[in-house]
Amino acid sequence: xxxxxxxxxxxxxxxxMLVQYFIPREEFEIVYEWSLDxxxxxxxxxxxxxxxSLTMASVHKVQRKTPGWGYSIITLAGLFFMLFVGLYPGxxxxxxxxxxMLLFEYIYIPIQATMFSLLAFYIASAAYRAFRARxxxxxxLLLSAVIIMLRLIPLGPLSAINQWLxxxxxxxxxxxxxxxxxxxxxxxxxxxALKIMLGIxxxxxxxD
Amino acid sequence: MKKIKSILFSFFLLLFLFNLSFxxxxxxxxxxxxxxxxxxxxxxGHAITVIWKLSADDGKVKNNVVxxxxxxxxxxxxxxxxxxMVPVGENLFEDKGAKEKKDxxxxxxxxxxxxxxxxxxxxxxxxxxxxxxxFAYGQWYHTGKTTVLAGVIVFSVFALAFINLxxxxxxxxxxxxxxxxxxxxxxGRATEMGKPILYILGLGSAEMIAxxxxxxILSRVAKKTAEYxxxxxxxxxxxxxxxxxxxxxxxxxxxAGRPDFYKEENIFFVTSMQFAYVAGVxxxxxxxKPATNFYLGKFYAESLILAETxxxxxxxQISGTDEIAQIPFFIAATDYTLIGEELYAAxxxxxxxxxxxxxxxxxDWGKAVVIISxxxxxxAASFGFQFFLNLFRVQL
Amino acid sequence: xxxxxxxWIAAFLTLGIMSFLYKDNPIYKFCEAVFVGVSxxxxxxxxxxxxxxxxxxxxxxxAVNVLLVQGRVDWFHWSYLLGGIxxxxxxxxxxxxxxxISRWPLAVVVGTTAGLWLIxxxxxxxxxxxxxTIIPLYVAGxxxxxxxxxxxxxxxxxxxxxxxxxxxxxxxxxxxxxIGIWFIMITFGASFGYTVMSRMSLLIARMDFLVGTWLGLIx
Numbered sequence: 001x002x003x004x005x006x007x008x009x010x011x012x013x014x015x016x017m018l019v020q021y022f023i024p025r026e027e028f029e030i031v032y033e034w035s036l037d038x039x040x041x042x043x044x045x046x047x048x049x050x051x052x053s054l055t056m057a058s059v060h061k062v063q064r065k066t067p068g069w070g071y072s073i074i075t076l077a078g079l080f081f082m083l084f085v086g087l088y089p090g091x092x093x094x095x096x097x098x099x100x101m102l103l104f105e106y107i108y109i110p111i112q113a114t115m116f117s118l119l120a121f122y123i124a125s126a127a128y129r130a131f132r133a134r135x136x137x138x139x140x141l142l143l144s145a146v147i148i149m150l151r152l153i154p155l156g157p158l159s160a161i162n163q164w165l166x167x168x169x170x171x172x173x174x175x176x177x178x179x180x181x182x183x184x185x186x187x188x189x190x191x192x193a194l195k196i197m198l199g200i201x202x203x204x205x206x207x208d
Numbered sequence: 209m210k211k212i213k214s215i216l217f218s219f220f221l222l223l224f225l226f227n228l229s230f231x232x233x234x235x236x237x238x239x240x241x242x243x244x245x246x247x248x249x250x251x252x253g254h255a256i257t258v259i260w261k262l263s264a265d266d267g268k269v270k271n272n273v274v275x276x277x278x279x280x281x282x283x284x285x286x287x288x289x290x291x292x293m294v295p296v297g298e299n300l301f302e303d304k305g306a307k308e309k310k311d312x313x314x315x316x317x318x319x320x321x322x323x324x325x326x327x328x329x330x331x332x333x334x335x336x337x338x339x340x341x342x343f344a345y346g347q348w349y350h351t352g353k354t355t356v357l358a359g360v361i362v363f364s365v366f367a368l369a370f371i372n373l374x375x376x377x378x379x380x381x382x383x384x385x386x387x388x389x390x391x392x393x394x395x396g397r398a399t400e401m402g403k404p405i406l407y408i409l410g411l412g413s414a415e416m417i418a419x420x421x422x423x424x425i426l427s428r429v430a431k432k433t434a435e436y437x438x439x440x441x442x443x444x445x446x447x448x449x450x451x452x453x454x455x456x457x458x459x460x461x462x463x464a465g466r467p468d469f470y471k472e473e474n475i476f477f478v479t480s481m482q483f484a485y486v487a488g489v490x491x492x493x494x495x496x497k498p499a500t501n502f503y504l505g506k507f508y509a510e511s512l513i514l515a516e517t518x519x520x521x522x523x524x525q526i527s528g529t530d531e532i533a534q535i536p537f538f539i540a541a542t543d544y545t546l547i548g549e550e551l552y553a554a555x556x557x558x559x560x561x562x563x564x565x566x567x568x569x570x571x572d573w574g575k576a577v578v579i580i581s582x583x584x585x586x587x588a589a590s591f592g593f594q595f596f597l598n599l600f601r602v603q604l
Numbered sequence: 605x606x607x608x609x610x611x612w613i614a615a616f617l618t619l620g621i622m623s624f625l626y627k628d629n630p631i632y633k634f635c636e637a638v639f640v641g642v643s644x645x646x647x648x649x650x651x652x653x654x655x656x657x658x659x660x661x662x663x664x665x666x667a668v669n670v671l672l673v674q675g676r677v678d679w680f681h682w683s684y685l686l687g688g689i690x691x692x693x694x695x696x697x698x699x700x701x702x703x704x705i706s707r708w709p710l711a712v713v714v715g716t717t718a719g720l721w722l723i724x725x726x727x728x729x730x731x732x733x734x735x736x737t738i739i740p741l742y743v744a745g746x747x748x749x750x751x752x753x754x755x756x757x758x759x760x761x762x763x764x765x766x767x768x769x770x771x772x773x774x775x776x777x778x779x780x781x782x783i784g785i786w787f788i789m790i791t792f793g794a795s796f797g798y799t800v801m802s803r804m805s806l807l808i809a810r811m812d813f814l815v816g817t818w819l820g821l822i823x
Binding site (some may be wrong): 002005006007008009010011013014015016017018021030034035036037038039040041042043044045046047048049050051054066068071072074076077078079080081082083086087093094097100102103104105106107108109110112113114115116117118119120121123127137140141142143144145146148149152153156168169170171172173174175176177178179180181182183184185186187189190193194196199204205206 | 618635639655656687715725761788789796
């Protein structure tokens with residue numbers, strides 16, 4: 001029961017979802033919609049597991065006084081303060097202007113935007129590292145990147161040639177390789193899904 | 209002058225009276241005919257399709273039809289309501305609605321409806337006869353998806369055949385992949401340096417194929433780290449992924465005979481917000497200084513930040529994702545990259561189990577079928593034959 | 605210069621994160637700790653109000669109401685209770701002795717999506733792409749289109765050869781695989797180039813905030 005029921009569930013539910021794709025009837029459509037909602041609900045409950053894990057990891061660091069334990073207190077303070085202002089009864093937390101949304105607007109959004117903007121620096125260092133590799137493949141990658149990057153920039157007499165090249169790259173070789181990639185991924189993912197449904201792939205379920 | 213004015217006045221008066229006595233000839237457009245209503249095929253049973261023969265005045269200058277209105281009633285003598293309109297020249301309309309009773313646009317199934325079509329001209333109209341009764345019902349099989357069913361069956365047959373062949377002991381060759389061959393070396397490096405291994409499962413949820421493929425690789429890597437007693441850190445983005453990762457690593461340690469070495473606190477949740485997760489993992493990379501970083505799963509814009517930070521921390525990095533937009537960044541910033549399908553194939557490479565090799569072979573045979581279809585299809589299409597194109601056409 | 609305390613906090617956090625480019629430091633560590641804690645709290649609250657309340661609490665509430673007032677079983681709304689039960693079973697992971705029960709909701713999640721992904725990937729990634737690539741190689745009167753079609757089909761063919769696992773990349777097969785990886789590198793380069801401008805614009809936006817909104821030096 002402990003070992004066989006989960007795999008039986010995976011196979012049963014998996015084959016049901018596969019079969020329902022071919023049956024347009026309303027009853028199957030309803031069960032399909034329920035299934036998708038159940039997954040979202042399970043994920044919602046699993047959040048509690050996540051919060052428990054984060055809290056315990058931070059508490060252990062504080063208890064053991066591991067290097068940087070002070071920052072774990074800050075993490076816990078941030079977490080519980082957000083939970084408090086967000087879940088306080090009677091509060092319309094998700095309304096603009098609430099304390100909860102102000103914290104989101106002036107703490108979360110600026111940090112997120114800054115982290116995202118760091119990519120501008122990292123992309124430059126990644127391009128430099130790729131260029132240093134000096135292999136044929138790295139050169140092709142960089143040449144293609146440069147042509148695409150410069151397509152919106154006025155280059156005088158070279159603009160027309162660059163734009164034509166960029167257009168050609170985007171519509172022909174780019175599309176060809178993407179299709180090959182997607183077909184490969186499609187077949188690979190189909191095989192993985194089949195392995196899961198047939199019970200060949202079992203690592204995700206662990207072992208007693 | 210007075211005489212001219214009176215002549216003109218008389219002329220226009222006569223003209224006016226003439227028009228009143230003999231008004232312009234205008235008559236109703238000829239009605240549409242042969243109206244038929246039937247259940248819309250391949251649906252969930254809440255739509256009826258109506259077709260008709262166009263009015264003889266469709267496209268004519270005189271009494272030209274400008275549109276068709278489709279009307280419906282519960283009974284042939286009852287009150288008809290307008291259900292929709294189609295422009296001139298069209299002779300098909302799908303009357304559909306919602307499946308829920310509480311919805312304003314609810315369309316009941318298994319209920320007889322009667323239709324008629326009204327041909328509208330500029331100021332006049334005419335109506336067809338009332339159709340025979342029709343009711344909507346859901347089908348048990350969607351005929352437009354037959355090609356998909358064939359694809360599933362063909363692929364499954366390939367997979368089962370090769371799994372069977374592999375189980376019988378037949379040696380199945382697979383070419384070497386640099387990224388996979390580097391895994392052992394990378395784990396060995398971490399053991400020698402006495403540093404942990406950092407394994408990132410990506411930002412996908414537990415049911416995504418890339419994440420599941422990553423779990424399989426995590427299992428192999430965890431088993432090796434258990435044997436070498438090298439710590440493995442797995443910061444997770446999703447709580448369900450964390451639960452699965454804990455199960456996976458625990459089972460791997462059990463299989464390696466080192467259950468006591470398993471530490472659940474090493475597989476932990478960080479947060480489910482993209483850049484907050486990255487900030488947390490960056491911190492781990494710089495403070496724990498892992499010798500080896502694995503980035504295997506679903507990644508988005510944060511891939512480059514992770515890879516660059518790992519590079520700064522001096523870790524050897526092995527990456528793999530099926531997100532085509534992130535692969536160039538992994539190629540530029542990590543030491544080895546598994547591209548797309550190679551990530552899914554990695555489990556077969558690492559374990560070399562017959563059943564896994566069998567499904568890999570099935571993938572290759574699937575690709576062979578695709579290649580042949582592409583070449584034949586393109587050649588056939590060049591000569592105007594649409595057979596191969598229709599073979600892969602899917603109706604939703 | 606801005607007088608809003610929120611803007612000053614945002615500016616401090618922005619500079620704190622940017623200091624990471626130089627090296628790891630206490631200010632970055634502080635910002636990172638705040639970010640992780642605040643984001644986890646925010647995400648939980650949003651999921652609670654946008655998922656748990658409407659999907660479980662409200663639906664089960666409707667089902668209970670219908671049962672008490674109308675005396676009938678509303679199966680559609682009661683079905684969400686099953687989702688809630690599966691969710692609670694997931695939480696049993698925290699109880700070591702009965703933690704194995706959490707595999708049941710996991711099995712439902714993995715099984716459901718395996719069935720869906722099998723079809724989705726086969727249709728959208730495989731069949732649709734094949735359909736789009738079956739194009740006439742020769743387009744009468746249009747040399748550009750003809751060359752484009754031939755390159756497209758050849759590129760797709762060689763790309764698929766590259767991803768073949770059953771044969772080593774040697775000889776003619778290896779040659780085709782080499783052409784395939786060149787096509788793939790062109791694609792990756794195009795992706796790279798495409799993304800550079802958007803990343804730069806993100807940096808410009810942050811600079812605009814610091815120099816414009818915070819310091820008030822540009823309007």
